[in-house]
Amino acid sequence: MSDTTTITNILTVVLLLTGAFFMLAGTIGFVRFPDFYSRMHATGKCDTLGEGLMLVALIVYGGATFVSVKILFLIIFILFANPTSTHAIAKAAYDVGLEPWRKLDDEVEWVTVKTESIKTEVKNDDLDT
Amino acid sequence: MTGASLFGIEMVNVFLAMAILIVIASFVSLYRGIEGPGIFNRIIAVSVIGTKTIVLLVLIGFIYERPDFFDIALVYAILNFIMTIAATRY
Numbered sequence: 689m690s691d692t693t694t695i696t697n698i699l700t701v702v703l704l705l706t707g708a709f710f711m712l713a714g715t716i717g718f719v720r721f722p723d724f725y726s727r728m729h730a731t732g733k734c735d736t737l738g739e740g741l742m743l744v745a746l747i748v749y750g751g752a753t754f755v756s757v758k759i760l761f762l763i764i765f766i767l768f769a770n771p772t773s774t775h776a777i778a779k780a781a782y783d784v785g786l787e788p789w790r791k792l793d794d795e796v797e798w799v800t801v802k803t804e805s806i807k808t809e810v811k812n813d814d815l816d817t
Numbered sequence: 818m819t820g821a822s823l824f825g826i827e828m829v830n831v832f833l834a835m836a837i838l839i840v841i842a843s844f845v846s847l848y849r850g851i852e853g854p855g856i857f858n859r860i861i862a863v864s865v866i867g868t869k870t871i872v873l874l875v876l877i878g879f880i881y882e883r884p885d886f887f888d889i890a891l892v893y894a895i896l897n898f899i900m901t902i903a904a905t906r907y
Contacts, residue, residue: 701831708838711869715842718865719849724857727849731865742835742872746879749828758887759875765894766871773864773901780905781857 700749707741710734724781732774739766829880836876843869860904867897 717730743763747756843866850862871890878886 697828700828704831704835707872708835711839711842715845715865718846718862724855724861727858728861731861735865735868739868739872743875746875749879755884755887758891762871762875762887762891762894765891765898766868769894769898770868773898773905774861776902776905777857777861777864784857 696748696751700745703741703745703748707738707745710738710741714738725778728774728778732771736766736770739770832876832880836873836880839869839873839876843873860901863904864897864901867893867900871897 711734714731714734717734718727721727721730740763743759743766747759750756750759846862846865846869850859850866853859853862871894874886874890874893878884878890
């Protein structure tokens with residue numbers, strides 16, 4: 689086994705593992721996030737990147753052949769199509785009227801009251817000096 | 818094709834492990850497709866599973882050394898995209 693073969697194989701394995709990590713992270717986010725929009729945030733980017741990395745790894749493994757050109761076309765098509773479909777789904781959901789997820793109302797009120805009190809304190813300090 | 822082994826591990830086995838990982842991830846996504854509230858969660862679950870299937874097809878093409886699968890993967894990508902756009906329009 690020559691040195692270039694070893695380097696190629698190591699590069700392939702590293703790219704494959706990185707792509708699998710991104711794909712699994714996107715899947716976990718898809719299952720665990722609380723809201724439709726945040727789920728789409730997890731899948732839309734992680735899946736595109738993971739898939740691109742895995743296909744680049746297969747191009748590195750296959751070398752410069754006709755098959756690699758096909759996979760390159762596949763990568764380019766996915767980089768165009770996946771964000772487009774994600775945007776289309778999000779826009780359709782927004783037009784239908786799906787509400788984005790928020791925190792509980794009590795917490796939101798508490799936070800706004802806290803920030804207003806801080807602002808008033810700052811103003812008083814300015815007046816004193 | 819370049820050499821077939823790295824540190825005693827066959828590259829085909831690495832591809833096989835990646836394919837099994839992708840299948841597991843697809844089944845985890847399928848949970849959201851069955852359970853998820855509303856139609857949009859199901860649409861995006863189908864889209865995600867289709868995206869994973871493309872990589873799975875390319876990996877199968879490399880494992881069995883059959884270049885036919887790359888054409889199938891290309892057609893599958895185009896069909897997946899068209900299906901998602903059609904499902905969101907109507």
